[in-house]
Amino acid sequence: MPSVIALDAMGSDRAPKPEIEGAILASRQYGVRVLLVGPEAEVKAELDRHPSAARLPIEIAHASEHITMEDKVEAIRAKRDSSMRVGLRMVREGQAHGFVTAGNTGGRHGHGESRAGGGSGRGSSSAGCSISDCAWAGGHVAGCRGQCRLHCAESRTICGHGEVYFRAMFGRRHASGPRVGLLSIGEEETKGNELTREAFLLLKQLPLNFVGNVEGRDLYNGMSTSLLPTDLWGTSALKISEGVANLVRTALKESLKATITRQVGALLSRSAFTDFKKRLDHTEYGGAPLLGVKGVCIITHGSSNANAMKNAVRVAAEFSKRKINESIEQRLAAVRSATVVDTV
Secondary structure: OOOEEEEEOOOOOOOOHHHHHHHHHHHHHHOOEEEEEEOHHHHHHHHOOOHHHHHOOEEEEEOOEOOOOOOOHHHHHHOOOEHHHHHHHHHHOOOOOEEEEOOOHHHHHHOOOOOOEEEEEEEOOOOEEEEEEHHHHHHOOOOOOOOHHHHHHHHHHHHHHHHHHHHHHHOOOOOOOOEEEEEOOOOOOOOOOHHHHHHHHHHHOOOOEEEEEEOHHHOOOOOOOEEEEOOOHHHHHHHHHHHHHHHHHHHHHHHHOOOHHHHHHHHHOHHHHHHHHHHHOHHHOOOEEEEOOOOEEEEOOOOOOHHHHHHHHHHHHHHHHOOHHHHHHHHHHHHHHHOOOOOO
16 A cells, blocks of 8 residues: 655745655655645646646645744644645544655644654764754753753653664664764763753663764764754754755865866766765755654755655655654653653
């Protein structure tokens, strides 16, 4: 039975064009049934520009509203028929196996998912690395006071999600489990702000393979396979990484075109360079799961192109087929039974 994925057709910066093109690619390549959620007339007009889509399992699920990047939480809650809300409802009611959106990150929290965290996969020199962004946990903001311990307690749950996500999606196996690191400004236990220091102490108590604090330079060297940032460092680290990857690709392309000899060498090594480009291309990863919610929800950049949308749909289908949510629930049940955390 093919996976059924609801795709927010109005989430990206250039919606609905990338979503529809991505849906066509995903449906054609992976056999996924895609439900495009958005204003029917607008979505149909764009879909009709692709005659081949008529032969694919792509349908439109009407939603009269959509959430913009400028919308505040109050506005998001008021839009009860938004494409995001309708898509999430379809997953909850069993009409779809997963939901994909490039929309406003705050939109998920506006629908009551305040303890969710984002997990994102990236390649490194020796292994993949998942980043569970604690910046989204409980609406945390940089430099918080008073509720830091509560947010740290929540971060242990997000970290547990990231560890299970990595194990299931990347298939890595280590004798003591994926290596969990805490992103900080230094390796010493005393480094970082109050939230980071308290998170360190709490993570030491968990039945995880916790390797302690890691720095930005360790992001892709294989030291940690599941990374937990506090504050807004997770999102910043990913965006910086994407910028560096673009710089590397551009600089390499310019260097290879500099002389005839290099152009010939590049031609002879075309397959290797194609593989290299794919490893650095964030659109190949598609999207990241919003961990901690009931059901599969994959989020991707507002600037996503058709390739990113296609792969986000693929990730949602894989996430559902591999029953990763069920694995996360089982793992976290074991973590909670083994550890009692004082959140007062």
